[in-house]
Amino acid sequence: MTNKTVPPSSGEPVKEETPDAASPDSGTEAPALEVSGISKSFSQRGRSIPVLEQVSLTVKPDEFVSIIGPSGCGKSTLFHIIGGLVKPDAGAVRMNGAPVTGQRGSVSYMPQQPALFPWRSIEDNVILARELKGAARSEAREEARRWLAKVGLGGFEKAYPHMLSGGMQQRAAFLRALLAPQELMLLDEPFSALDALTRSEMQRWLLELWEENRRSVLFITHSIEEALLLSSRIYVFSGRPGTILHTVDVPFPRPRREGMTEYPEFLRLKRQLSGWMREEQAKSGPLR
Amino acid sequence: MISRWKQIWPPLVAVLLFLALWQVSVTWFHVEKWMLPAPSDIWREGIASASSLKGHTLATLRLTLIGFPLGVAVGIAAAVLLHIVPWSARALYPLLILSQNVPIIALGPLLVIWFGFGQLPKIILIMLVCFFPVAVAGLGGLAQTDRMMLQFMKMAGASRRQIFSKLELPHALPSLFSGIKISAAYAVTGAVVAELIGGNQGLGYYMQIQKSAFRTDRMFAAIILSVLLSLLLFAAVVLLEKWLVRWKPRRDAQ
Ligand SMILES: Nc1ncnc2c1ncn2[C@@H]1O[C@H](COP(=O)(O)OP(=O)(O)OP(=O)(O)O)[C@@H](O)[C@H]1O
Ligand SMILES: [Mg+2]
Secondary structure: OOOOOOOHHHHHOOOOOOOOOOOOOOOOOOOOEEEEEEEEEEOOOOEEEEEEEEEEEEEOOEEEEEOOOOOOOHHHHHHHOOOOOOOOOEEEEEOOOOOOOOOOOEEEEOOOOOOOOOOOOOOHHHHHHHHEEEEEEHHHHHHHHHHHHHHHOOOOOOOHHHOOOOOHHHHHHHHHHHEEEEEEEEEOOOOOOOOHHHHHHHHHHHHHEEEHOEEEEEEEEEHHHHHHHHEEEEEEOOOOOOOEEEEEEEOOOOOOOOHHHHOOHHHHOOOOOHHHHHHHHHOOOOOO | OHHHHHHHHHHHHHHHHHHHHHHHHHHOOOOOOOOOHHHHHHHHHHHHHHHHHHHHHHHHHHHHHHHHHHHHHHHHHHHHHHHHHHOOOHHHHHHHHHHHOOHHHHHHHHHHHOOOOHHHHHHHHHHHHHHHHHHHHHHHHHHHOOHHHHHHHHHHOOHHHHHHHHHHEEEHHHHHHHHHHHHHHHHHHHHHHHOOOOOOOOOOHHHHHHOOOOOOOHHHHHHHHHHHHHHHHHHHHHHHHHOOOOOOOOOOOO
């Protein structure tokens, strides 16, 4: 019914990536997301605090792109701008070539906390984004049940969120985003609330799921390893006001292997990214 | 079942002890019956005038069952209106509070002048008592919607109407019910007071008649009946809440 299961044919990461991420049409298709020249400041107690400055980035169709940066540099604010919740002071957002600045309802979103609706059963939570777009409940539920079984939540269709563990709730929240009719997914630190073990388990789970069902994804994370493991490109943000310091193309082929975290190239990239992050952290003050 | 019994017996024992103490001290100190009748006297009188008590109790029940739901409905409507229309809360909240500062007893005769001697002024009185806790609790619940869930809804392109019906309203339900429970506790009292202002039926009217005859035992019987009505109404609301808010994790889960 919807374009949920995009065949992986078009999915192989494009090798001839241009270093300049803002270049509007590097491929034949229009980018799934194109953010250009976004600036935003908030006023707090009469003073204007710049949060984002001249941020430009691109997500191609079926590409997994990560944003990494120090806390408070405006990553979530950027998501809110892309999703139309916050108006930017300058710049524009385009999706598939069409201008969507300030327009709501064109992205699928997974917030930092699972934020499942406690009065809805798991299956009804998972179909929420579709229901909002007017899909028939029974039909959506049917597909939801198939997916719940696939992600290890079979038998919990009728359970309420508080009956699930943190990792299971996160999986349900991810499924809610995955089953949304919108093509582009914005994932805001989806695993930050989980313990280390569950987290790495969830990373592998997400990687596998995404490689089977390609979608355009923009992913915020604090973890360098997570970003390298999952994404084809990483944007490194500076401290506040957030600007893009570096753009890193992650060269590893897909499907990504279990052992890739041991590759010398992986370790080299990890060292480089850690160095940049440490520099940024040091600039923003002795604490944090 | 056993745990339920464990919950019930302490208050039961307390009530029985209280009644026993009452009975004993009334006999012991030779308290006049018209001042304070013994529980046994009240019981006997209650049985004796059962048929007239039954009529008056049913009248009060009927009045409550009209006024209370209407009051709750007005309370919910007020909460929704004040929540949805942006400036209305600031403009009308003071009026809302003012409505509660007017003494109900003083309002009764006025309502009779305006609306006649029928049921209407009584119903309005009960509504005035019942709507306020519901409106305040409902408004608070609607205003405290979870931010993350709200962001999710907005990102997904939910309309104002969808945000209200699929997020704000269910989110406010537990808070709304705490208001409805307070109203339920006041509703029967409101009905009894309303019956003082006119008419010829209901426990309030009955008490007034018995007061002029110094039939304290009958007054006590009426009081006990109104308390029972009140408890019954409260229990019904709690049951409804349990059913409607069944998704909520039980705090006392063991
Ligand atoms: N609505 C707002 N009004 C005022 N200031 C805001 C608002 N939203 C965000 N800010 C400020 O903007 C800055 C960036 O916030 P944002 O949530 O985007 O950071 P972040 O990069 O997502 O941080 P974290 O990694 O900790 O989640 C913060 O200093 C925050 O205080
Ligand atoms: Mg954030």
